[in-house]
Amino acid sequence: MSLTTAHSVVAPSAGSKRIAGAIIIAYALISIVPLLWIFATSFKTPPDSIAYPPKIVFQPSIEGYCNLFTTRTRQTPEYINSLGPATGFCDETVRKRNMVIAGPSNFLPRFINSLVIAFGSTFCAVFLGTLSAYGFSRFKVPLADDLLFFILSTRFMPPIAVAIPIYLMYRELGLSDTALGMILLYTAVNVSLAVWLLKGFIDEIPREYEEAAMIDGYTRLQAFWRTVLPQATTGIAATAIFCLIFAWNEYAFAALLTSGTAQTAPPFIPTIIGEGGQDWPAVAAGTTIFLVPILVFTILLRKQLLRGITFGAVRK
Amino acid sequence: MAEIRVQHLRKAFGDFVAVQDSNFVVEDGEFFVMLGPSGCGKTTTLRMIAGLELPTGGQILLGGDDVTMLRARERDIAFVFQLFALYPHMNVRKNIGFPLLAQGMPSAEIRNRVEETAKLLRIDHLLNKSVSGLAGGDRQRVALGRAIVRRPKCFLMDEPLGTLDTEFRDLMVHELRELHNRIHATTVYVTHDQMEAMSMADKIAVMNHGVIEQFGTPREIYDRPATMFVADFIGSPPMNFLGFGGGLSKGAMEIVVQGAKVAVPEVREDLAPADMALGIRPEHIRFDDASKLRGAIYGTEYLGTTQIVAVETADGIIKARVPAEIRLNTGDHVGLTLNSARLSLFDKGSGRAVRTAIHDTASERRVQHG
Numbered sequence: 001m002s003l004t005t006a007h008s009v010v011a012p013s014a015g016s017k018r019i020a021g022a023i024i025i026a027y028a029l030i031s032i033v034p035l036l037w038i039f040a041t042s043f044k045t046p047p048d049s050i051a052y053p054p055k056i057v058f059q060p061s062i063e064g065y066c067n068l069f070t071t072r073t074r075q076t077p078e079y080i081n082s083l084g085p086a087t088g089f090c091d092e093t094v095r096k097r098n099m100v101i102a103g104p105s106n107f108l109p110r111f112i113n114s115l116v117i118a119f120g121s122t123f124c125a126v127f128l129g130t131l132s133a134y135g136f137s138r139f140k141v142p143l144a145d146d147l148l149f150f151i152l153s154t155r156f157m158p159p160i161a162v163a164i165p166i167y168l169m170y171r172e173l174g175l176s177d178t179a180l181g182m183i184l185l186y187t188a189v190n191v192s193l194a195v196w197l198l199k200g201f202i203d204e205i206p207r208e209y210e211e212a213a214m215i216d217g218y219t220r221l222q223a224f225w226r227t228v229l230p231q232a233t234t235g236i237a238a239t240a241i242f243c244l245i246f247a248w249n250e251y252a253f254a255a256l257l258t259s260g261t262a263q264t265a266p267p268f269i270p271t272i273i274g275e276g277g278q279d280w281p282a283v284a285a286g287t288t289i290f291l292v293p294i295l296v297f298t299i300l301l302r303k304q305l306l307r308g309i310t311f312g313a314v315r316k
Numbered sequence: 317m318a319e320i321r322v323q324h325l326r327k328a329f330g331d332f333v334a335v336q337d338s339n340f341v342v343e344d345g346e347f348f349v350m351l352g353p354s355g356c357g358k359t360t361t362l363r364m365i366a367g368l369e370l371p372t373g374g375q376i377l378l379g380g381d382d383v384t385m386l387r388a389r390e391r392d393i394a395f396v397f398q399l400f401a402l403y404p405h406m407n408v409r410k411n412i413g414f415p416l417l418a419q420g421m422p423s424a425e426i427r428n429r430v431e432e433t434a435k436l437l438r439i440d441h442l443l444n445k446s447v448s449g450l451a452g453g454d455r456q457r458v459a460l461g462r463a464i465v466r467r468p469k470c471f472l473m474d475e476p477l478g479t480l481d482t483e484f485r486d487l488m489v490h491e492l493r494e495l496h497n498r499i500h501a502t503t504v505y506v507t508h509d510q511m512e513a514m515s516m517a518d519k520i521a522v523m524n525h526g527v528i529e530q531f532g533t534p535r536e537i538y539d540r541p542a543t544m545f546v547a548d549f550i551g552s553p554p555m556n557f558l559g560f561g562g563g564l565s566k567g568a569m570e571i572v573v574q575g576a577k578v579a580v581p582e583v584r585e586d587l588a589p590a591d592m593a594l595g596i597r598p599e600h601i602r603f604d605d606a607s608k609l610r611g612a613i614y615g616t617e618y619l620g621t622t623q624i625v626a627v628e629t630a631d632g633i634i635k636a637r638v639p640a641e642i643r644l645n646t647g648d649h650v651g652l653t654l655n656s657a658r659l660s661l662f663d664k665g666s667g668r669a670v671r672t673a674i675h676d677t678a679s680e681r682r683v684q685h686g
Contacts (some may be wrong), residue, residue, distance in 0.1 A: 208401035211368050215388045215395045216466070217418030230405040 035291070042284035049280040064281025066090035068107050068272070068289075072099040107286060110268040115293065116179055117264055118247040121186035125243045126236060128187070129194025130202075134224060136195070137202040138210075148199075151192045159189050160252045170257055179262045185253060190243040197242070201235025202228065237304035241297065248294050265290050318379025318469040318502060319344045320365060325374035327360050327526075334360040336526040338374070342470075342519070345500040347493070349513040352523035353549070358506045359474055361523075365504060366472050367391050379469055389418075394463035396473040400455050402447040402462075408434075409443040412461040419466075433465040437495075453484045460495070470502035477512060489515055510550050514538070522546045540674055541660060544667040547595050553624060553635045555595045555660070563589040564661070564670060571661075574630050576608035579656040581673035587663065592670075595660035598624060601636035607651030613644050627652065 012020070041049050043060040072094055080100060086092035094101055136144055166185065167176075175181030205228055213223035229236075255267040269286040272279055298305065320342040327335040335357040342348040350358040363369040365376055367388035376384045383391050394415070402411050409430055416426045434440040437457045442450065447458060456476060463471055477485045477492075493516045496503060507513055513520050514534045521531045522545070530542035541547035547555040560573045568583040573594055580594070599622075611629035618640065625636045625644060629652075636652065644650075661670040669675075 206399060206401065208397040208399055209403065211366075211388070212395065212397060212401040212462075213414070213418075215366060215368070215391075215393065216415035216462070217389045219389070222418075227403055230403075 038284045038287050042281055042288045044281050044284075046277075046279060046281055049284070050278070061093070061281075062089070063093050064279075064285035066093050067279055067282040068285040069105055070094070070101045071103050071105050073102045074099050106263075106268065107265075110263050110265050111289065113179060113258075113262055114248065114265040114290070117182045117186065117262070118244055120179070120183040121190060121247045122240055122243040124183060124187040125190035125194045126198075126240050128191050129198050129239060130229075130232070130236060132191075133195050133198035133202050134228065136199050138207065148196070151195050154189075154192045163253065163256055166253070167256055177258050177260055177262045182254065182258065182262055182264070185257070186243075186247040186250065190246055193242060193246075194239050197239045198232070198235050201232050201239075205231050234304045237301045241301055241305050244297060245294060320348075320470060320502060320504065321375075321377040321380075322361070322365070323375040323377070325361065325364060325376065326372045327357070327364060327369065328372045333526050335364070335371075338528055340521055340528065340531050342502055342504060344502055346518045347496050347503045347505065347516055349505045349507060349517035349520045350523060351507060351510060351513040351520055351549075353508055356523040357526040358508075358523050362472050362474055362504060362506045366393060366395050368395075392466075392469045394466060394468040394471050396459050396463050396471065396476045398475040398478050400459040400476075402455060402458055404446075404448050406447070407443070408439065408445050408447055408450070408458050411447055411458055412443075412465050415462060415466045429465055430461075433461045436464070436498075437461050452480045453488060456480065456484075456488055457491075460492075464495075464499065464501070468501075470504065473503065473505045475507050476505075477507070477509075485512075492516060510552070514550075522549060524549070539658070540669070541595070542669050544593065544595070544662045544664070544669075547660060547662070547669075551597060553598050553637075555597050556601070556634045557593040557595055557662070558629075558631055558634070559664070560592050560594060561589065562592070563587050564592070574609055578609070578654055578659070580659050580661060581657065583661070584671040584673065584675065587670060591664040593662040593664050594654075595662055595669075596634075596654050597658065598635045598637040600655035600658040601634070601638075602653045602655070603636070603638060603642065603650045604653040605651045607653045609652045609654070610649060611652065613646050613648045613650060615646060616644055 040056075040058075042064045043062065044055070044058055045061045045063050048055050048058045048061075049064075066089075070090065075098060077098060080095050080098065083100070086095055091101060135141060136148060141147065170176045170181055173181075175184070209227040209231070210220070210223040213227045214220060218226065249266065250264075251266040254264045258264060258267065265286070269283060269290065272282050272286060322338055322340050325335055325338040326333070338357075338361060340348075350361060352358045360369060364371050365378075367383070367386055367390075371384060374384070375382060378391060378393070403414065406414065412433060413426045413430045416429060421429075430443070431440060434443055437460060439454060439457045439461065442454060442458075447455065450458065459476065477488050480488060489512055496516075505512075505516065517534055519532065520534055520537050522529045522537060524545050530537055530546045532540075532542075537546060538550055541550065541555065544557065547557075558573045560571055562572075564571075564583050564585075564587040566583060566586050568580070570577055570579050571592075571594065572578070578594065609629070611627035611634065614626040614628040614633055616626070617624040621640060622637050623640050623642070623644075625638055627634050627636060627650060634652070658674075659672075660674070661672060662668065663670060
């Protein structure tokens with residue numbers, strides 16, 4: 001090593017950087033390959049999707065997406081020939097399999113349910129979480145430590161452990177299979193996480209900001225709104241992502257408590273298999289579309305998410 | 317602008333008494349500094365004046381109105397925080413204009429007032445910058461701007477120079493005092509730095525353990541410390557103490573310290589025999605071989621214009637500030653003469669200063685303790 005090169009004690013050496021890079025690339029590949037496989041499957045035809053050996057190179061088709069959004073009935077070729085010309089690309093694809101489109105499938109309403117319930121519960125959890133975190137952070141709350149522990153203790157067991165009591169409660173209250181019921185449930189599960197995460201963020205915002213605003217003529221609520229909230233956006237964004245991911249992916253409660261009008265996408269997607277045989281491209285198409293909102297949301301807020309995860313690791 | 321009158325102010329946090337029965341008056345337009353070590357209650361007092369803490373007892377009058385229990389926003393005061401509390405999501409202009417926005421002032425007027433204030437503080441070229449990119453001194457000016465833009469009844473400042481570099485700090489001390497001379501705003505300034513206090517204040521209150529030990533002008537506090545704590549806290553190096561015993565009677569002009577007779581300012585009160593201390597500032601000690609008060613040189617700190625010499629006497633180390641030209645070697649025996657006119661006497665038990673001739677000219681400015 002030449003004399004001009006200062007050797008840092010803390011900076012990793014070139015060799016260890018290379019090893020770390022290799023591990024990260026390997027991990028990324030392991031994580032991404034299944035996703036790519038699902039994405040590829042969604043563009044295969046049903047025979048291609050179950051071909052053995054598996055096809056890596058194939059003729060792309062949107063049959064999976066057609067099947068996902070429609071319900072179809074099998075007809076005789078004579079009947080199909082008696083119909084007029086195909087009205088669209090999906091119509092044409094379906095007719096090749098001796099079927100006609102009978103109507104839209106339930107996927108779109110289920111997907112909308114997922115959006116409403118996940119974003120609705122995330123909003124509620126973050127809203128309530130921010131206010132209570134602010135309260136715990138700034139006011140002398142009697143038994144604050146015990147209350148915070150109680151809030152945390154709701155996460156000590158998997159939520160599904162209380163599935164049966166909740167199922168019975170919801171039946172009594174008429175909340176079964178309603179979007180409101182699911183929003184309440186996911187909010188209740190997420191609010192503990194939100195309070196704890198946000199309390200950490202708000203604790204880090206010096207009180208002087210609000211005190212300055214209150215001396216300058218603002219009420220506490222105005223001070224909170226104008227000085228604390230703008231500085232807590234990172235924490236709020238990070239918390240919102242965590243809440244949204246939970247609510248979006250949740251399967252067990254959704255399968256148990258929803259069956260019709262309020263059913264979300266996760267319990268719906270597997271039912272595709274039962275309906276029209278083993279229609280893997282349609283399942284893959286549903287999964288691919290299901291991935292999109294959370295992907296977009298995470299990419300939009302990725303900076304905040306990263307700061308949120310590493311938050312508090314180093315004191316400024 | 318208004319005068320601030322604090323009467324029997326008290327604050328307790330559970331069992332801990334942060335401020336005990338404080339009484340003082342800050343006159344209209346005065347620059348008042350509360351000085352003391354950390355945890356002495358100075359910041360708590362300031363926060364009570366601001367309305368950020370409510371007192372356990374006592375009264376705060378602002379321009380004659382009782383504001384003791386009013387909310388901060390109802391008091392019409394401005395506060396400069398140690399960390400400035402500039403809102404990072406707003407630029408300089410919005411930060412300064414923020415208090416005016418609360419009053420619902422029309423935006424054209426806010427604009428004018430903000431620009432006028434920025435000009436006064438010479439930060440008008442920074443108005444559209446983000447506060448996060450500013451240097452320490454400029455942040456300080458923005459924080460001051462936010463305080464003066466509203467023309468409040470008084471300014472409260474909590475160690476506003478505490479986080480600045482030494483270099484900047486001297487500059488800002490100068491600027492703050494100059495600003496005060498221009499706008500004559502009643503100011504309460506909290507610091508633990510005696511240099512800041514001495515160079516800016518019209519009046520100083522020295523606090524310790526929640527009690528105001530002395531209230532007076534910088535000169536009074538330096539020349540006639542009311543307690544041993546004040547004598548020790550103010551001055552660098554602090555006042556030297558030489559112990560002596562025996563009582564004092566009215567009219568006494570001489571005491572005996574370490575076998576040497578020392579002339580003192582005429583004593584104005586009678587005291588029963590007790591442990592006493594003679595207080596002498598380092599700059600009031602001269603070397604004199606004829607003196608009976610003797611010691612050996614322990615070490616020196618050369619400061620350029622003067623030097624601080626530590627002399628080991630029978631009663632511990634005494635520091636003297638002498639001209640830099642004097643050549644001294646460690647271990648040399650020297651005699652010390654004390655400037656009798658500038659001596660203070662203390663009762664060691666209570667720490668209180670004994671009344672002597674040095675207090676004759678002083679106007680009575682004692683603070684009563686409860």
